Structures are given as C-alpha cells and as structure tokens.
Amino acid sequence: xxxxxxxxxxxxxxxxxISYLVADPATREAAVIxxxxxxxxxxxxxxxxxxxxxxAAAAGQDLRIVMVLETHAHADHLSAAPFLKARTGAWIGIxxxxxxxxxxxxxxxxxxxxxxxxxDFDRLLRDGEAVTLGGLTIEVMHVPGHTPADVAYxxxxxxxxxxxxxxxxxxxxxxxxPGGDARMLYRSIRRVLALPGETRLFLCHDYxxxxxxxxxxxxxxxxxxxxxxxxxxxxxxxxxxxxxEARDETLAVPRLLLPSIQVNIRAGRxxxxxxxxxxxxxxxxxxxx
Numbered sequence: 001x002x003x004x005x006x007x008x009x010x011x012x013x014x015x016x017x018i019s020y021l022v023a024d025p026a027t028r029e030a031a032v033i034x035x036x037x038x039x040x041x042x043x044x045x046x047x048x049x050x051x052x053x054x055x056a057a058a059a060g061q062d063l064r065i066v067m068v069l070e071t072h073a074h075a076d077h078l079s080a081a082p083f084l085k086a087r088t089g090a091w092i093g094i095x096x097x098x099x100x101x102x103x104x105x106x107x108x109x110x111x112x113x114x115x116x117x118x119x120d121f122d123r124l125l126r127d128g129e130a131v132t133l134g135g136l137t138i139e140v141m142h143v144p145g146h147t148p149a150d151v152a153y154x155x156x157x158x159x160x161x162x163x164x165x166x167x168x169x170x171x172x173x174x175x176x177x178p179g180g181d182a183r184m185l186y187r188s189i190r191r192v193l194a195l196p197g198e199t200r201l202f203l204c205h206d207y208x209x210x211x212x213x214x215x216x217x218x219x220x221x222x223x224x225x226x227x228x229x230x231x232x233x234x235x236x237x238x239x240x241x242x243x244x245e246a247r248d249e250t251l252a253v254p255r256l257l258l259p260s261i262q263v264n265i266r267a268g269r270x271x272x273x274x275x276x277x278x279x280x281x282x283x284x285x286x287x288x289x
Contacts, residue, residue: 003136003156005025008020010054016076019035022155030063030064031066031090031138032067033070033071034204055084064088069153069160070094071160073260075264079263093121096149108178111262120266120267136155140152142188145181145185145187147177161201165201168219168223170208171231174247175245176248182244190231193224197222200219203218258281
C-alpha cells in the first residue's frame, strides 16, 4: 500500500492562508488541515464559503473526511473546524500544548467560561504520536516557537508545518506572540530540516516575497536548507534569534488577531450567545499615558 497522500490545497487570499485536504487514495479517508472560516471584521459576519469549497472537493473525489487537524491556534484567521465536524462527523485535533495557550489567553480576554484543559478539542496530540488515516500514518511533531503549541504533521514524504517556515525567499514565522520564543523556533525549524532532503514541506501561509508575482506554498527540506533567507545551513542559533527578534519588533498586529485567538483556542467555537441571542467577542482596551 502506498504511503503517498493525495493533497489538494486551498488558498484564502484575504488571510494568506493555505488549507489542505489530505487523503489516503486507497481507502478514500481524508483529513482537513487548518480550515478557514470566512470572517468580516467590519460587520462581524462569518460564513463558510471556504470550508464549503473543501467539502465540494472531497465529494468530487469521493473522499470521507474523518479528522480536522490544526497546526496551532491561529492568530490571523478563524477556524472552520466546528462547521466541518458538524457536516462530516470528523474529530478535531491539535497539539496537547494548546492548554498552555489557553492558560495564557484566558485572563487576557477574561474568558471565564473557557476550560484550560483542552477539552474543547476532541483529541490532544502528543509529540511522536502516530495517527492513522486509512492506510497512512500521520506522525505528530511538536515544533514550538511561533506559539507553545505548534505541531507539524508528517505523512509519507510530506510534512504540513504550519507557521514555522515560509517559502525560502520569505523566511520564517514570527515569535513575538505571548508564549512565543525565537530560540525555540530555531530549534524546531532545525528539527524539521533534519528530515530527508526530498521531504515536501507544505506551508500555512504565503505573502509573495519581493520580486515574486505568484503565491507558493510547497517547498522541500533541501531547498530550505540551501536557500532560506533566514535559516539556510550556516545560520547559527544566535544569529537567527537576533534577526528574528529585531524583525518582530517591526511587524504589525495581525488584522484578525483578537477574534481569531478567542475563537481558535475554543477549537473554532464562538462564545455562547447572550440573553439577546447575539454572540460577542471582546476587545481589550489599553489606554496610553
């Protein structure tokens, strides 16, 4: 039986996010990785058109979605995991260190209803754990640094690495969110780059590097080690940390940071409706001076 997954990518330009439909060709079982819920910040309206595209593709390929895997609690888009679970019966999984992220952000948003045991998710996945997808095996790799809970999913010759690396001409993920750590990120990246050189790396985001006109989200370990502008072979840990920390100081806050965190640490679930039937997200206010 082949250990090569069938992979379909879905690019969401408003959030520069790539979601994946990953299937075992033999059994037709499939996983969805990092699905996007469409959200308009100005109006507060959410809809499921991006997730519907994934469902349509799965139906067209005669696939049965059995799991939804998050690489981490995203800060730049909301997750469509609950919608996909409701439509397919799939379980929702994330790295077990999501509990650390929940503990960090629960007081930030005064989320008194939030449990910090990860129980909003169906499965908390451990480093080195093997998950079965039909005849395929998914290896879970804990790759913290961007957040404490980031994981990558290795399936055959492919690895879905979330927010660790971007395309070689763009670099690496930021490490300045609460719980992030540039030194830890470097060590996680070196762990990914210790995989065989031909391993295909599938990214969660692309922003078009300067001079490039198209979006890209697939590279290889060998290409990253040879050409990454941030972590090619020869870049030391101290040099990376100095670069990453200086660069992070110049970066703007992601546009959807506040709603994304509140929703995604609940496994994509919105807060319960108030007495008037409306659900609300919170905006912490910080007065200067």
